Amino acid sequence: MKFFYIILLIILSIITSCFSNLPDNISKILKSRCDSCHSYKIYKKIKSNNKEIWEEILHKMIIKGAKLNEAEYEKLLKYFANNEKH
Ligand code: HEC
Secondary structure, three states: OHHHHHHHHHHHHHHHHHOOOOOHHHHHHHHHHOOOOOOHHHHHHOOOOOHHHHHHHHHHHHHHOOOOOHHHHHHHHHHHHHOOOO
């Protein structure tokens, strides 16, 4: 019976890891600040954790009209520049 629970736990952890691994605060910013023009999931298009690339993208989006305040900008930049798979 113990064995069954272990298998169940493994299956559950695989299922949950398949869902977006975006932290709550990051997903909140993306959904409220980026989703108005395109899907907030567009960040997946950029497979880079290079800080300069993300600075450039976020600046471009701010120029286009994204309403990011400084704290939100810093959070997004930190997240994208530190995560290889996002
Ligand atoms: C005012 C509209 C607007 C908002 C708000 C906006 N974007 Fe964009 N975004 C665009 C447009 C238009 C494009 C496509 C044209 C382009 O790449 O220049 C784009 C493209 C992108 C791309 C793809 C760039 C590429 O080189 O392929 C990424 C990534 C992106 N946006 C991220 C974001 C993020 C993150 C936010 C929120 C902080 C955001 N955008 C908010 C208008 C917006």
